[in-house]
Amino acid sequence: MNTALFFVGEWQVTPATNSIRRGEQTKHLEPKAMDVLLLLCEKQGELVTSEEIISHCWPNVALGDNPLHKVITQLRKAFEDKASDPHYIETIRKRGYRVIAEINFPLNEEQKASQTSWQGDSPFVGLSAFAPEQADVFFGRNKQIATLLQRVSAQIEFGRAFCLILGASGSGKSSLVNAGVLPALMSSNGYDGIRVHSYCQLDFADVSKERLLLDLASTLLDLEINDAAVLSDISADALAELLLKDPEQVISRCKAALAALNKERTTPYLFLFIDRLEVLLSSPLFSDDERNQLLALIERLATSGCMIIFSACRNDFYPQVVSQPSLMAGKANGAHFDLLAPTRSELKQMIRLPALAAGLSWQHHPEHHTPLDEQLCNDTANNPDALPMLQYTLQQLYLQRSPDNELLFSEYQALGTIEGAIGQKAEQVFCQLPKDQQAELAAVLSKLITLSPDGETLTSRAAHWSELTSTAATKLAQAMVDSRLFVSHLKNEQACFSLAHEALLRHWQRAIDWVQEHQQSLAIQSRVQLATERWLLEQKHSDFLLAQGKPLQEAQSLVKNPMFSLSSDEQALIKASNNKAKRKKRVLQITAAALVCLTFIATFMSVRSYHAEQIAKQKRQEAESLLGFMVGEFADKL
Numbered sequence: 001m002n003t004a005l006f007f008v009g010e011w012q013v014t015p016a017t018n019s020i021r022r023g024e025q026t027k028h029l030e031p032k033a034m035d036v037l038l039l040l041c042e043k044q045g046e047l048v049t050s051e052e053i054i055s056h057c058w059p060n061v062a063l064g065d066n067p068l069h070k071v072i073t074q075l076r077k078a079f080e081d082k083a084s085d086p087h088y089i090e091t092i093r094k095r096g097y098r099v100i101a102e103i104n105f106p107l108n109e110e111q112k113a114s115q116t117s118w119q120g121d122s123p124f125v126g127l128s129a130f131a132p133e134q135a136d137v138f139f140g141r142n143k144q145i146a147t148l149l150q151r152v153s154a155q156i157e158f159g160r161a162f163c164l165i166l167g168a169s170g171s172g173k174s175s176l177v178n179a180g181v182l183p184a185l186m187s188s189n190g191y192d193g194i195r196v197h198s199y200c201q202l203d204f205a206d207v208s209k210e211r212l213l214l215d216l217a218s219t220l221l222d223l224e225i226n227d228a229a230v231l232s233d234i235s236a237d238a239l240a241e242l243l244l245k246d247p248e249q250v251i252s253r254c255k256a257a258l259a260a261l262n263k264e265r266t267t268p269y270l271f272l273f274i275d276r277l278e279v280l281l282s283s284p285l286f287s288d289d290e291r292n293q294l295l296a297l298i299e300r301l302a303t304s305g306c307m308i309i310f311s312a313c314r315n316d317f318y319p320q321v322v323s324q325p326s327l328m329a330g331k332a333n334g335a336h337f338d339l340l341a342p343t344r345s346e347l348k349q350m351i352r353l354p355a356l357a358a359g360l361s362w363q364h365h366p367e368h369h370t371p372l373d374e375q376l377c378n379d380t381a382n383n384p385d386a387l388p389m390l391q392y393t394l395q396q397l398y399l400q401r402s403p404d405n406e407l408l409f410s411e412y413q414a415l416g417t418i419e420g421a422i423g424q425k426a427e428q429v430f431c432q433l434p435k436d437q438q439a440e441l442a443a444v445l446s447k448l449i450t451l452s453p454d455g456e457t458l459t460s461r462a463a464h465w466s467e468l469t470s471t472a473a474t475k476l477a478q479a480m481v482d483s484r485l486f487v488s489h490l491k492n493e494q495a496c497f498s499l500a501h502e503a504l505l506r507h508w509q510r511a512i513d514w515v516q517e518h519q520q521s522l523a524i525q526s527r528v529q530l531a532t533e534r535w536l537l538e539q540k541h542s543d544f545l546l547a548q549g550k551p552l553q554e555a556q557s558l559v560k561n562p563m564f565s566l567s568s569d570e571q572a573l574i575k576a577s578n579n580k581a582k583r584k585k586r587v588l589q590i591t592a593a594a595l596v597c598l599t600f601i602a603t604f605m606s607v608r609s610y611h612a613e614q615i616a617k618q619k620r621q622e623a624e625s626l627l628g629f630m631v632g633e634f635a636d637k638l
Contacts, residue, residue, distance in 0.1 A: 005146065007189045008041060009088060009101035010265060011079060020078055023193045023265030027078045032057060033071045040089065040099045049096035072097060104189070112136070116357035123354035126395035126484055127388055127422075127500035129172075130179035132186075132199075137357050138179035140342055140350035141172070145180040151334045152181070152308060153192040158333050161269070162302035164277070166315040167339035169502050170388040173312035176339060177273050181310065190266040196308065197261060198223045198230060199271035204279035205462060205498070212286060212294050213240040220250075223257075223270055230257040230270065243297060251304040258306055270307045274298070277313035281320035284529040287537050291324075299326045316457060342387070347377050350387075351394065360398070361406045372397075372409050379418040388501045393421045422485075423507040429483045430510065433476060440473035445514050446564055448486075448499055451522035458505060458515065462498040524554045525564055531555075532570045546577035548584060 005014050012021045018034045020027050029037070035057045040048055050068055058067065072089060075081075079088040088101045105112075116136045123137040130138050148163060155161050165173045178201075185196040200222040207215045217239035223230035231239060231253055242250055254270055261268040280291060302309045313321060315338070321327050329335070342350065351373050355362070362372040380390045393415060400411040416424040430438060447463035465488075468474045477497050480486035485504060488497045505511050515522070531551075535544045546552045555574045558564055566574070 004105065006041065007102075007104040008037075008079070008099060010189060011088075012189060012192065013037065013041070021193060024267070025265070029078060030071075030074065032067075033074050033078075036068070036071050037075055040097060041103050043098070044103060045099055047092055047096050047098045053096070112139075112353075112357075118354070118358040122395050122398045123358040123360070124391050124394035124398055125175075126392050127503075128484075128487075130175035132178050132182050135179045135183035137354040138175065139353040140346040140348075141176050141180050142349075144176055144337075144339065145184060148176070148181050148337060149184055149191045151337065152185075152310075153194060154333065155330060155335055156194060156308070158330065159305075160299075160303050160330050160333075160335070161305075161308040162299070162330060163310050163335055163337060164321070164327060165310065165312045165337050165339055166318060166321075167312070168316070168341070169314055171339050171341065172387050173339055174273075174275055177310050177312065182271060182273070185269075185271065185308070193266050194308075195266035195268055196271040197225050197258070197268050199273065201273040201275060203275040204283075205276045206496075207279070207285075209285040212280075212290050213243055213297075216240070216294065216297070217243060219272070223254075225257055225261070228257075230254055244293075247297060247300050251301070251306060254304070254306045272301065272307055272309045274309065274311040277311045278317035278320070281313070281317055281324070284526075284533040287533065289537075295324055295326045299329070344377065344381050347380055347390070348373070350390070351376050351380075354394075355407070359405055360401065361404075363402075363406050363409045365409050372407055372412060375409070375412070376418070388503045389418050389422055389507070392425070393418055396421065396425070419507070422501075422504055423509060425483065426480075426485050426504060426508040427510070429479060429485065433479055434472075436472040437476040437479070440470060440476050441510065442514060442518075443470075443473055444468070444477055445511060446518070448497075449505065449511075449515065449522065451515075451519065451526050458502070460499040460502050460505070462496040465495045465497060521558060521561060521564060524558050525566075527551070528555050528558060528566070528570050528573070532573045535573050536569060540576070542576075542580060545580050546573065548577075548581040552577050552581055 005012065005016075007013065008020075010022050013019075014021070015034055015038060018029050018031055020029065036053055039053060039056055053068055072091070075089055076083060076086075081088040083091055086100060088099065090098055090100045092098065118137055120134070120137075125131075125134060148165075152161065152163055155163060165176065167173045182196065182199055184191055185194060186199070187195075190196075200219045202216060202219040214236055218236045221229065221231055221234075221236060221239065231250070234242070239250070258268040258270070280286060280294065298309060298311075301307045355373070364371050365375065376390065376393070393412070394407075396415055397407045397411055401407055415421045430441070444463075447467055448460055450459055450461050451457070465474065465477070468477060477486060481488045481497060485500055486497050487500050488495065499505070505515065528546075531544075531546055535541070538544045546555055552574075556578070559566065559571070559574060
């Protein structure tokens with residue numbers, strides 16, 4: 001018997017708690033009444049005889065129709081239904097009962113796939129994250145969606161509508177929110193009386209220095225209800241200023257926009273998704289004051305009662321999360337959710353159900369007769385970077401499918417299976433480029449890759465197209481974009497490009513070799529960025545310049561490396577540190593010279609003193625000899 005949450009008309013049925021809910025109205029059913037309701041709903045509107053209901057819900061018990069009549073009456077009362085004018089449960093005289101209201105099992109993936117007729121291009125997203133409009137082909141995260149829906153409902157009851165999703169890079173955090181949680185909350189029935197009417201998304205990887213509030217304001221301006229802006233008649237700059245000085249006014253405007261929707265049975269909310277939180281917590285572009293200011297603003301929006309906030313963060317940045325009290329505030333209440341790698345069963349759903357929705361079939365291996373979907377599942381289960389590589393492989397198989405929509409084993413083998421698919425694709429694209437463009441690979445990678453100061457954590461970053469100084473480098477990056485290995489996008493109204501996914505850095509041998517060769521320079525670059533940020537934060541105080549010795553020598557070596565470009569602030573820091581080192585060196589030289597002079601003078605004076613002492617000793621001896629002679633002469637005369 002299905003015990004997952006589902007909807008009968010406008011009523012949300014939760015078998016686990018024997019309850020039904022419509023908006024703020026919640027009613028509890030007796031266990032037998034819930035059993036009868038589940039049986040009727042599982043038949044999807046088909047007629048169910050009284051004998052069948054009794055034998056199913058009261059097995060091995062001899063009784064008449066009276067208990068069943070009482071249960072049906074209780075169900076009608078709970079649904080506010082009438083036997084004479086039914087909208088939920090209809091009685092077929094002397095035959096049985098059936099549910100005539102619309103039945104929706106939102107978390108029943110098999111039903112969802114079989115009833116979906118996908119009309120889009122590919123049901124697989126490749127190296128991109130799933131978007132809300134691709135929810136119909138998003139499968140394999142049923143349990144995680146249900147858990148997050150329960151948690152966000154609980155967080156709202158606690159008065160703090162904030163959930164933080166933690167997971168490894170490529171684990172599908174963004175897709176889970178975009179194509180799983182958000183569509184469920186935006187459905188006509190909502191969840192637990194909660195319904196989202198508009199959403200917006202802020203990706204911290206696209207935020208530049210000194211634009212935190214401005215980019216948040218620009219994101220909030222995307223909120224619309226019934227094609228009308230929630231925050232109308234205000235510019236991004238003005239909204240950023242208002243968020244800083246008077247966030248309560250912004251919250252009041254959001255509540256006013258939602259107030260017109262209160263006639264509905266569900267409580268209306270706005271939704272903000274903050275992606276790649278780790279960038280805010282670790283990037284040297286943002287000062288501690290800026291971080292604390294933005295986190296405090298997010299906390300205020302989450303406790304406003306009008307906005308639900310979800311955020312995704314890589315779990316290897318959890319130490320930075322722990323250092324922020326506002327992010328840890330709801331952990332004990334379930335505000336943190338750890339997204340684990342998919343199980344084998346979930347991988348099967350991710351592979352098979354989108355294909356079912358799109359009418360695709362799988363070829364069997366010509367020798368051992370293993371179906372391709374089973375082989376994909378076997379190859380993916382042992383791979384830590386499963387999801388991005390799996391989706392990329394599936395997308396390539398879709399593009400090379402047969403005329404009768406069959407995904408082919410031969411194409412899978414040609415791709416190099418799961419592990420080699422992305423790296424092989426990158427290598428194929430690279431080898432087809434002219435030599436002058438291939439020569440620019442190192443210069444392009446240097447703008448896309450950053451390393452933590454300790455040299456351990458490798459991450460990607462966005463680069464401006466304007467940073468590419470040669471035509472060959474531009475053509476190389478564009479070829480990667482055309483092959484969906486890089487993505488091109490706008491960042492602060494400037495054209496940028498970035499890696500489609502960091503898995504490329506771990507599975508393309510050329511990128512791996514380049515990182516290993518320049519690992520030390522990448523770590524130095526990161527340390528210089530952090531030092532520059534600290535120096536600027538302290539008003540360029542000389543105490544925060546690079547120390548003479550290894551830190552300064554490393555920075556100077558980076559200046560001489562033509563592969564790495566430094567910002568004007570970083571160059572200013574190195575120049576100021578170098579000038580300070582030169583001044584210190586001159587002072588040391590002068591001091592040393594003075595010490596040498598003093599030593600020479602002291603030595604000279606010591607020699608003079610010794611010489612004078614010898615002369616005085618000689619004269620004393622002569623005087624003594626003369627005195628002895630005179631005394632002897634005087635004695636002889638006497």
